[in-house]
Amino acid sequence: MAERYELRFSGAGGQGLITAGIILAEAASIIEGKHAVQSQSYGPEARGGASKSEVIISDAPIDYPKATIVDACLAMTQEAADKYANGIKKGGLLLIDSDFVQNAPEGDFIVHRVPIMRMAKEDIGREIVANVVALGAVIGLTGVVARETGEEAVLRKVPAAFKDLNKKAYSMGYEKGKELAE
Amino acid sequence: MAKKVALLQGNEACAQGALYAGCTFFGGYPITPSTEVAEVLSVELPKIGGKFIQMEDEIAAMASVIGASLTGAKAITATSGPGVSLKQELIGYACIAEVPCVIINVMRGGPSTGMPTGPGQSDVMQAMWGTHGDHAAIALVPDSCQEIFSETVRAFNLAEKYRMPVQVLYDEIVGHMRERIEFPEPGELEVFDREAPGVGPEDYKPYDSTKGQVPPLAAFGSEYKYHVTGLNKADDGFPTTKASLVDAEERRQIDKVLDNIADIESYEEYLTEDADVVIWAYGSTSRSARYAVNELRKEGIKAGLFRPITLWPFPEKRTAELAKQAKAIVVAEMNLGQMVLEVERVAKGNCVVVHEGRVDGDPLNPGQIMTKVKEVL
Structure with missing residues (x-):
C-alpha cells in the first residue's frame, strides 16, 4: 500500500x-x-449534527492530512450520507446503515447495506457499540488492517469491564464486512 | 531500546513537548480548538509538582504566566485567536519587561469569535504586530504532531534564551489531527535553561546591558529584589525618560533577535533547486502544498515548496533568493492575504507573487493550489 488509502467515517455527533x-x-x-x-x-x-472522521493510511509519509478521493466511506445517518458521502473514488466503497440511510447517494461506487445500529442493539444488546460494529465491518470489507490488529486496537481503547462486549461487537461487524467483500 | 511511540493529537503533542522542555506552570482559560493542551497539562503538571491554574479570563491567564515566569518557572498558556487578542496588552508587557513565556495559538477563523471549530491562519500578522509599540517577535509554525512537540520545546528554549514571549501558531487542522509521535529521549532535544544572575543580590540589575544583549533574569521573590514595570526603564528596572537610555533599551530589545537570526531561523525546502514556481506555505497548508508539488511534478511542472518553521522573524534572506530564482511564488495560507505582503516586500518585484487563500472553514486543498500554480505559469 504505497499509495494513500483514504477512509471516512460519518454519522451523528456522539x-x-x-x-x-x-x-x-x-x-x-x-x-x-x-x-x-x-x-x-x-x-x-x-451531540447531534453531522460529524466526520477521516483516516489516511499509507506506507509513505502522509502530506495532505484530509481526504482527497475517498476509497471507503461509512455513513450511519441520512444527514451524514447527504453531507459526507461524496468524493468517493470510482469503484470505491460506501457502507451505509440500512435502517437509517433510506436514500443512498448514487455514484460509480459500490454501496453495501448493513443494519449496524440494529445489530448493536439487538444482537449485542448495546447501541453504544455501534461504532465498533461499524469499524469491524469497514475492516472486514476493506482489509485495510489485519483483523487481529483492529481487534487489539479496540481492546486497548476500552475499559476492562467492556472488553468482551466490544470484542463481540468488533467480530460481528468484521464477519459481516468480510461476507460482503466476498 | 525502541522509542516510546503514541498516536497523539497535535494539542496533546504540544503539552508533551512543554513537559519535555521542563515547563512547570500553565495558566489559561479554555478555548476551542486549544483546550486539549490545557487538559493534558492539568493532569500532568500536578504529578511533577508543577502548577495548573484556570484563571478567570484570558487576560488574567497571561498575567499569571508572566508572574510565574518571573519567579523562575518555565511558563506556558494555550489559547486561540480571541484569547490572543485579549492577551495583547500583557504580551507587550512581557516584551518590554523581558519575561520569557510561551503562548500557544491554535488558530481558528476570525475576527472575533469567528468559527470555533474551523481552521484558520489569519492570526499570523497579529503574532508580529498584535501588541503596540516597536518590539521583536518570535513565532513558530509547525505542520505536524511530531513537529508541534519539538517546536514547543524550541519555543521554550528561545523564550528563555532571548528573555521574551515566543508564540507557537498552528491551525485547528494540525491541532486536532492525530499522528504517530516518537517521544525523544531525555537529552535528545536541546533544553535551554535560564542563565543564572552571575552576581550577588546587592549588585544585580535586571536590565544591565553590560552583561550582554540578554541580561540574566533572577528569580523574583528570591533574595534578588528588583523592580518590574511596563514603562521604559533604566538598567535597575526603575522607570526613566532619559532619551539615551530609552533609545538604547528599545534597540537592544529588537537587536537581540535580529542579531541572532541564524540561531532563530528555521525552514524546510522541498524540490526548490530547479523550481519555476515556489509555493510558500506553512502549517497544515504546507502539507497541501507538498501534495500539490508532487502532483505538479508528475505533470512536468517544476514546482517546489518553501516552508517557514520560524515565521517571525520573517525568513527574508531565503525568500529573497527564491524570488530571484523562480518565475513565481504562490503564497498559500488560510487567510485573505497576510504573509503574502511580506513575501512581496522582500521579493522586490524579482518574480510574480500571488496569493491563494481560503477562509470558509474548509482546508486549503491541493487542487486549489495546483490551479493557482497553473494560472500563474
Whole structure:
C-alpha cells in the first residue's frame, strides 16, 4: 500500500465515529507500523449534527492530512450520507446503515447495506457499540488492517469491564464486512 | 531500546513537548480548538509538582504566566485567536519587561469569535504586530504532531534564551489531527535553561546591558529584589525618560533577535533547486502544498515548496533568493492575504507573487493550489 488509502467515517455527533477513526489510525500506525493520520470535522454541538472522521493510511509519509478521493466511506445517518458521502473514488466503497440511510447517494461506487445500529442493539444488546460494529465491518470489507490488529486496537481503547462486549461487537461487524467483500 | 511511540493529537503533542522542555506552570482559560493542551497539562503538571491554574479570563491567564515566569518557572498558556487578542496588552508587557513565556495559538477563523471549530491562519500578522509599540517577535509554525512537540520545546528554549514571549501558531487542522509521535529521549532535544544572575543580590540589575544583549533574569521573590514595570526603564528596572537610555533599551530589545537570526531561523525546502514556481506555505497548508508539488511534478511542472518553521522573524534572506530564482511564488495560507505582503516586500518585484487563500472553514486543498500554480505559469 504505497499509495494513500483514504477512509471516512460519518454519522451523528456522539455516535463514536471519531473514536472509530482514532482506533483505526492506532491499529495502522502504532500496531502495524504504517503511516496514518486521523482528522475530524464537527460542529459546535456536543451531540447531534453531522460529524466526520477521516483516516489516511499509507506506507509513505502522509502530506495532505484530509481526504482527497475517498476509497471507503461509512455513513450511519441520512444527514451524514447527504453531507459526507461524496468524493468517493470510482469503484470505491460506501457502507451505509440500512435502517437509517433510506436514500443512498448514487455514484460509480459500490454501496453495501448493513443494519449496524440494529445489530448493536439487538444482537449485542448495546447501541453504544455501534461504532465498533461499524469499524469491524469497514475492516472486514476493506482489509485495510489485519483483523487481529483492529481487534487489539479496540481492546486497548476500552475499559476492562467492556472488553468482551466490544470484542463481540468488533467480530460481528468484521464477519459481516468480510461476507460482503466476498 | 525502541522509542516510546503514541498516536497523539497535535494539542496533546504540544503539552508533551512543554513537559519535555521542563515547563512547570500553565495558566489559561479554555478555548476551542486549544483546550486539549490545557487538559493534558492539568493532569500532568500536578504529578511533577508543577502548577495548573484556570484563571478567570484570558487576560488574567497571561498575567499569571508572566508572574510565574518571573519567579523562575518555565511558563506556558494555550489559547486561540480571541484569547490572543485579549492577551495583547500583557504580551507587550512581557516584551518590554523581558519575561520569557510561551503562548500557544491554535488558530481558528476570525475576527472575533469567528468559527470555533474551523481552521484558520489569519492570526499570523497579529503574532508580529498584535501588541503596540516597536518590539521583536518570535513565532513558530509547525505542520505536524511530531513537529508541534519539538517546536514547543524550541519555543521554550528561545523564550528563555532571548528573555521574551515566543508564540507557537498552528491551525485547528494540525491541532486536532492525530499522528504517530516518537517521544525523544531525555537529552535528545536541546533544553535551554535560564542563565543564572552571575552576581550577588546587592549588585544585580535586571536590565544591565553590560552583561550582554540578554541580561540574566533572577528569580523574583528570591533574595534578588528588583523592580518590574511596563514603562521604559533604566538598567535597575526603575522607570526613566532619559532619551539615551530609552533609545538604547528599545534597540537592544529588537537587536537581540535580529542579531541572532541564524540561531532563530528555521525552514524546510522541498524540490526548490530547479523550481519555476515556489509555493510558500506553512502549517497544515504546507502539507497541501507538498501534495500539490508532487502532483505538479508528475505533470512536468517544476514546482517546489518553501516552508517557514520560524515565521517571525520573517525568513527574508531565503525568500529573497527564491524570488530571484523562480518565475513565481504562490503564497498559500488560510487567510485573505497576510504573509503574502511580506513575501512581496522582500521579493522586490524579482518574480510574480500571488496569493491563494481560503477562509470558509474548509482546508486549503491541493487542487486549489495546483490551479493557482497553473494560472500563474
